[in-house]
Amino acid sequence: MKAxxxxxxxxxxxxxxxxxxxxxEAVVPPTNSKKALNLGVKYAPExxxxxxxxxxxxxxxxxxxxxxxxxxxxxRGPCRLGLYGLPLQIILKNLGYKFNWVTLDSPQAIKSSFxxxxxxxxxKYRDKLTFMDGLLAFHFGWKKMLxxxxxxxLSLKIRPYEINKGDTTKVFYQGMRAIEEAENLYDxxxxxxxxxxxxxxxxxxxxxxxLKVAIAGEIFVVLDSFANLDIEKKxxxxxxxxxxxxxxxxxxxxHLGLDKFMRKSKRKAxxxxxxxxxYHVGAECNATVxxxxxxxxxxYDGFIHLMxxxxxxxxxxxxxxxxxxxxxxxxxxxxxxxxxxxxxHLMTRLEAFVELLKRRRNQRSNQ
Amino acid sequence: MAIKVGIPRALLYYRLYPFWKTFFSSLGIEVIVSxxxxxxxxxxxLKYAPDEACLSIKVAFxxxxxxxxxxxxxxxxxxxxxxxxxxxxxxFIGFPDMIxxxxxxxPLLIDTSFNLRRRPSNLFFPxxxxxxxxxxxxxxxxxxxxxxxxxxxxxxxxxxxxNLLPGVLSSWEKKRALRPSNPKGNLCIALVGxxxxxxxxxxxxxxxxxLEDLGARVITPEMVSPLEIKKExxxxxxxxxxxxxxxxxxxxxxxxxxxxxxxxxxxxSFGCGPDSFLRELIADRARKHQEIAYxxxxxxxxxxxxGIVTRLEAFIDLIQRxxxxxx
Numbered sequence: 001m002k003a004x005x006x007x008x009x010x011x012x013x014x015x016x017x018x019x020x021x022x023x024x025e026a027v028v029p030p031t032n033s034k035k036a037l038n039l040g041v042k043y044a045p046e047x048x049x050x051x052x053x054x055x056x057x058x059x060x061x062x063x064x065x066x067x068x069x070x071x072x073x074x075x076r077g078p079c080r081l082g083l084y085g086l087p088l089q090i091i092l093k094n095l096g097y098k099f100n101w102v103t104l105d106s107p108q109a110i111k112s113s114f115x116x117x118x119x120x121x122x123x124k125y126r127d128k129l130t131f132m133d134g135l136l137a138f139h140f141g142w143k144k145m146l147x148x149x150x151x152x153x154l155s156l157k158i159r160p161y162e163i164n165k166g167d168t169t170k171v172f173y174q175g176m177r178a179i180e181e182a183e184n185l186y187d188x189x190x191x192x193x194x195x196x197x198x199x200x201x202x203x204x205x206x207x208x209x210x211l212k213v214a215i216a217g218e219i220f221v222v223l224d225s226f227a228n229l230d231i232e233k234k235x236x237x238x239x240x241x242x243x244x245x246x247x248x249x250x251x252x253x254x255h256l257g258l259d260k261f262m263r264k265s266k267r268k269a270x271x272x273x274x275x276x277x278x279y280h281v282g283a284e285c286n287a288t289v290x291x292x293x294x295x296x297x298x299x300y301d302g303f304i305h306l307m308x309x310x311x312x313x314x315x316x317x318x319x320x321x322x323x324x325x326x327x328x329x330x331x332x333x334x335x336x337x338x339x340x341x342x343x344x345h346l347m348t349r350l351e352a353f354v355e356l357l358k359r360r361r362n363q364r365s366n367q
Numbered sequence: 368m369a370i371k372v373g374i375p376r377a378l379l380y381y382r383l384y385p386f387w388k389t390f391f392s393s394l395g396i397e398v399i400v401s402x403x404x405x406x407x408x409x410x411x412x413l414k415y416a417p418d419e420a421c422l423s424i425k426v427a428f429x430x431x432x433x434x435x436x437x438x439x440x441x442x443x444x445x446x447x448x449x450x451x452x453x454x455x456x457x458x459f460i461g462f463p464d465m466i467x468x469x470x471x472x473x474p475l476l477i478d479t480s481f482n483l484r485r486r487p488s489n490l491f492f493p494x495x496x497x498x499x500x501x502x503x504x505x506x507x508x509x510x511x512x513x514x515x516x517x518x519x520x521x522x523x524x525x526x527x528x529x530n531l532l533p534g535v536l537s538s539w540e541k542k543r544a545l546r547p548s549n550p551k552g553n554l555c556i557a558l559v560g561x562x563x564x565x566x567x568x569x570x571x572x573x574x575x576x577x578l579e580d581l582g583a584r585v586i587t588p589e590m591v592s593p594l595e596i597k598k599e600x601x602x603x604x605x606x607x608x609x610x611x612x613x614x615x616x617x618x619x620x621x622x623x624x625x626x627x628x629x630x631x632x633x634x635x636s637f638g639c640g641p642d643s644f645l646r647e648l649i650a651d652r653a654r655k656h657q658e659i660a661y662x663x664x665x666x667x668x669x670x671x672x673x674g675i676v677t678r679l680e681a682f683i684d685l686i687q688r689x690x691x692x693x694x
Contacts, residue, residue: 047643076608078454080640086605087647094651103605276468279445279480281461282454309419312640316461319417323468336419 002027004067006055009223009248013148013180018141020183022133027067029058032226036061041339043091050227050308050337051220052084056091063097074105079283079313140188142249144179147192149247151175154199156244159236160210163203169233171198208239211357214295216245216288217306218314221337223248228306228337229346235304238354243300245269245291246284269294276320285313289320296328301357303330309338331356369397370501373438373474375430376401378423378459379446381532381562385539386519387442390494393511394502399438401430404569408433409668415469421638422667423563424458424465426570431466440475440500441466444493448484453610456641526589531575532566552582554686555627559588559619559649560634561611561642570666571634572675578632581683586628588618595621603648612641619649623656629686630660637667660686 004027005015012028019026030036036057043060044053059070070092076082085103092099155172162168175195182188213235221227222244232242250259250266259265269290270280276293277286292303305321307314318334325332333353335346372391374380380400391398402408404426412429420428434441443463446455454460463478477500479493491512498508518539525535530545538545556578564571565587575585588596596617600607607613622628633649635642646663653661662682664675 045643045647047638047640049640076606078457078460078608080644082608083605083644086603086607087644089604090647090651277461277464278478279447279460279464282457285457285461307419310421310638310640310643312457313461315417315419316458316465318419319461319465320468322417 002067003069003071004029004059004062004065005071005073006058007032007224008073008220010145010148011248013176014141014145014248016141016180017144018137021137021140027062027065029062029065032058032224037226037339043095045087047310048087049080049311050339051218052080052087053339054220054224054227055084056088059088059092060095060097063092063099067099069100069102071102071104074103076105078281079311081283140185143185143188144182146249147179147188148176149249151179151192151195151199153244153247154196156232156236156242158199158202158204159233160239160241161204161206161208163205165237167202168199168236171195171202175199210239210241211301211354211361212243212299213240213302213304213357214243214245214291214300215304215306216291217284217304217317217335218308218311219246219251219284221306221308222246227308228335229341229343231304231306231335231346231350234347234350235354238350240302240354240357243295245287264291264294276324277316281313281316283313285317288314288317289324292321292324292330292332293328296324296330300330301361302353303332304353305332305334307334307336309336331360369395370440371397371399371438372440372442372477373399373401373434374442375427375434376403377427377430377567378462378563379455381536381566383519384536385522386515388540389518390498390511390515391442393514394498394507396501399434401433404429404567406569409569413668417465417469419638421458421640422570422636423561423639424462425668426563426567427462428466428469431470435470435472435474438474440477441473442477442497444497445478445480447480447482448610449481450483450610452484452606453608453613454484455611456609458640523589527592529586529590531585532562532587532589533568533575536566552579552584554583554629554683555586556583557586557619557622557628557631558634559615559622559631561615561636561639562589564634564636564666570636572666572672574632574634574664574675574679577676577679578683581679583630583683586622588614591618591621599624607648609641612645615645616648620652623652623659626656626658628659629690630662630682632682633661633663635663635665637665658689660689 002025007029015026016028032054036054039060040053040057044056072085074082074084082105089101151172155168159168175198178191178195179188182191215222215232223246232244235242253259254266259267266287269287272293273286273290276289280286288305295303305318307318321332374387388398408429409426411432412425415432416425416428443466445463446459448454463476467473467476477497479496481493483490494512495508498511502508522535522539525545526532535545558565578585596614599620600613600617607616619631622631631653633646635646650661650663653659660682
């Protein structure tokens with residue numbers, strides 16, 4: 001069995017780490033690129049959201065590489081994600097591919113798909129591997145992802161201070177590659193520490209006072225740097241210290257109910273949004289509104305709301321955010337992402353937004 | 368003076384109006400419905416609605432704006448779910464909140480949540496909460512609720528007999544006997560889509576009338592019995608969890624399988640989330656039934672009348688020609 005899965009942010013690092021530790025095989029689709037997007041746009045329904053198009057592109061590329069089982073992690077409504085499986089299967093079948101399909105959308109589905117022998121390939125390994133092996137593999141994958149996230153978080157903090165533009169990005173990708181290649185926990189720790197050291201050694205101008213901007217929105221486009229046109233890097237190079245609200249690990253922890261004691265958790269954001277949204281709309285909608293409130297209270301200069309075009313829950317959030325922006329006096333910039341979004345277009349708008357933030361700050365300091 | 372409650376003529380008005388109207392008028396409350404959708408009304412809505420809204424939400428914003436100064440209360444129930452295990456659409460869940468954020472000086476908003484996802488039997492509780500705003504007596508609220516249910520079931524059964532919704536609704540409203548429509552045509556066209564697209568004659572450019580003029584009998588998802596819909600919808604490997612979407616897919620699959628129709632038209636609105644998937648599912652099934660012609664139309668606020676007429680005429684011509692060739 002050669003299993004594959006569509007990309008969601010840096011989930012591939014987690015899965016690759018896990019399968020590596022287990023000695024199994026997974027076909028990882030090439031990272032999101034123009035090619036994947038074009039494939040997705042060609043075959044996907046017209047008004048479907050950007051994540052669907054990218055995932056379709058990923059799957060076509062992976063099937064071309066010889067995958068025969070597709071695993072899709074999903075949920076059960078009300079957003080479109082829960083139904084991705086149906087049209088994806090129809091489209092791929094009409095294209096003439098043959099594959100096994102597994103949707104993991106609830107604990108029951110996971111259990112029954114194991115029983116039905118969906119992970120037939122696992123049987124081959126079953127005698128050799130113990131439960132402990134599985135646990136250790138999970139731990140290794142998880143650590144790898146946490147390490148990547150840690151250096152990414154650090155790079156966001158350092159980028160506005162860098163003297164030579166692009167240094168941070170280069171060092172970050174080097175570090176990430178080293179982490180990806182790590183074979184065991186010891187290597188991983190070494191690679192992580194080295195990456196952190198390298199990032200801190202970048203020549204910096206500490207006298208700058210960067211603007212503070214938070215990014216929130218629909219999880220897929222926030223996590224995926226191709227889908228959001230590298231907005232964090234762009235903002236960093238324009239001199240903004242970016243705080244990203246959603247990480248793959250925090251998302252998992254939230255769904256396991258383990259984020260109770262974390263600072264600025266999704267749980268707290270949902271509570272903060274209560275005056276504006278009296279009901280849980282679903283997906284990240286309430287959290288987006290809540291984060292805007294939390295960050296405004298903390299004195300952030302601006303807030304960026306990312307959403308794919310025609311996204312239903314984020315659309316509701318966008319409607320409510322106009323009021324939040326007025327009430328808490330924080331500029332909010334909603335970016336709708338679709339296949340036609342262009343780098344230059346976004347750059348121009350971001351420059352204008354950052355200019356506005358700078359002016360606001362100057363006015364405040366003059367008063 | 369009686370208290371006035373406003374109901375916008377948008378979204379699920381077409382399905383639930385008899386229920387709400389009966390409930391409120393039994394409690395002695397005057398119900399005011401916003402005017403029919405017009406160009407001006409839509410334009411007003413566009414001023415307030417977020418840019419990326421789907422057409423149906425833009426229209427709904429226009430209707431709310433129309434009611435603003437005329438009523439004491441605005442009835443915008445938060446429709447989370449009306450059936451077991453389903454949702455309506457995330458936009459319906461957040462609709463009252465969006466309205467509250469977009470407008471200043473709103474009349475009092477009644478945004479009671481209707482969530483029957485887990486327990487389908489507790490429709491009375493939210494209705495009781497609505498009733499309590501106006502009346503204290505439990506019995507009169509319960510009486511109004513029972514009466515409303517009765518009227519609704521009468522309304523739905525009249526629809527299932529094959530009568531078109533606009534006619535049934537107006538005859539119900541005016542308490543007049545239903546004038547049976549007897550179109551001359553011999554073609555049978557299924558028109559599927561969300562009720563707020565099918566029955567808002569401004570939004571869909573009066574498509575039902577146009578089809579009837581071209582000699583077609585129109586069938587809508589409301590005319591298919593819920594049992595058949597359930598049977599077809601259960602065959603889909605994954606559950607379609609939007610109750611309207613489930614109904615549309617179930618009904619269109621049933622109509623396609625029953626082979627009682629000559630053609631099928633899917634009406635979707637621009638930017639509608641569920642429609643983007645439903646179109647794919649229905650088109651895939653229609654491809655397997657080559658003898659039934661299939662047309663998919665997308666509506667937006669710029670839809671030109673001539674464009675729709677041309678496509679409908681071509682569609683009908685195609686079916687007529689097929690028939691001729693067969694005989």
